[in-house]
Amino acid sequence: MNILPINKIILASFAFALTHWKKIVEISILPILVSLPFLFILPQMFELMEAVFQGNQVTDVVLPESMLLYLVLFLYGYLSLSINMYRLVIMGDQSVSIKTPVFNLSQIGRFIGLTLVVGFVTTIPVMLTGLGFLQLIAYFLIIPITLNFVNIAIQQPSKYKWNLNFVTQANLFLLQAIIPALIGMIATFVFGAIGLPDFFVWAVKVIVFYWSLVNLAMCYQLISTDTSV
Numbered sequence: 001m002n003i004l005p006i007n008k009i010i011l012a013s014f015a016f017a018l019t020h021w022k023k024i025v026e027i028s029i030l031p032i033l034v035s036l037p038f039l040f041i042l043p044q045m046f047e048l049m050e051a052v053f054q055g056n057q058v059t060d061v062v063l064p065e066s067m068l069l070y071l072v073l074f075l076y077g078y079l080s081l082s083i084n085m086y087r088l089v090i091m092g093d094q095s096v097s098i099k100t101p102v103f104n105l106s107q108i109g110r111f112i113g114l115t116l117v118v119g120f121v122t123t124i125p126v127m128l129t130g131l132g133f134l135q136l137i138a139y140f141l142i143i144p145i146t147l148n149f150v151n152i153a154i155q156q157p158s159k160y161k162w163n164l165n166f167v168t169q170a171n172l173f174l175l176q177a178i179i180p181a182l183i184g185m186i187a188t189f190v191f192g193a194i195g196l197p198d199f200f201v202w203a204v205k206v207i208v209f210y211w212s213l214v215n216l217a218m219c220y221q222l223i224s225t226d227t228s229v
Contacts, residue, residue: 003226004171004219010179013215020088024210026098027084031077038074041067076102079111082213086153089217110152118146136177143173150220162223175215180208 017024041064064070080102087095102108121142125134144162151158164172187204 002165002167002171003222004168004175006171006174006179009175009215009218009222013211013218016089016214016218017210020093023088023093023096024085027088027096028081029098030101031081031084033077034073034080035077037066038070041070075112076108079108079115082149083107083111083153085210085213086150086217086220089214090150090154090221104155107152107155110158111149114145114148114152114158118142139177140169140173143169143176146176146216147172147220147223150217164223168223172219175219176212180212183208 083102084096118139122135122138125138126132144164145158145160147162148158148160184201184205188201191198191200191204
């Protein structure tokens with residue numbers, strides 16, 4: 001039985017974002033502000049990474065001494081926004097506010113820990129073998145535990161056995177990994193072909209990021225309320 005109908009979830013998540021856009025803007029203000037220092041040096045970091053990958057000598061790119069602080073602030077902004085978005089979908093407007101930033105150390109630690117676990121499990125196979133497709137296989141296998149991001153946001157115990165059938169797990173994987181990646185690649189190709197600046201590509205990626213947060217929370221709701229899971 002498929003409890004995650006892709007078309008309905010896509011439409012429902014966009015409808016949710018449109019009807020709650022004021023609250024989404026409100027809870028985005030602080031995360032964006034604390035992330036700005038890191039975002040401003042991203043072009044320099046991309047230039048540095050490109051030079052390193054191409055084996056060129058790095059001489060002109062100078063990163064600020066406070067880069068580590070900028071990175072920490074960016075990570076806090078990311079997790080704060082993610083947690084509040086999940087809470088907004090699951091618990092409603094009254095559960096989040098610009099006046100109530102995320103300062104729960106246990107919640108922050110659990111969120112960072114799960115992020116590191118997902119990153120580690122999906123990256124190590126590629127690093128060991130050089131086969132990029134293994135990242136997709138690894139992510140498909142562990143995609144159910146990403147539902148714990150929502151558990152962390154609403155301060156519920158983590159659950160590592162979800163008993164999803166193959167179709168449900170495949171649809172969760174499509175919604176969280178494949179569809180966002182395809183939208184990003186299509187936007188990059190189309191906007192590049194017609195000569196639009198990178199701003200439009202990044203705008204699409206930001207929209208997809210918000211949409212991914214909403215649809216993960218909606219998938220969590222459907223899975224949690226299904227008696228067969």
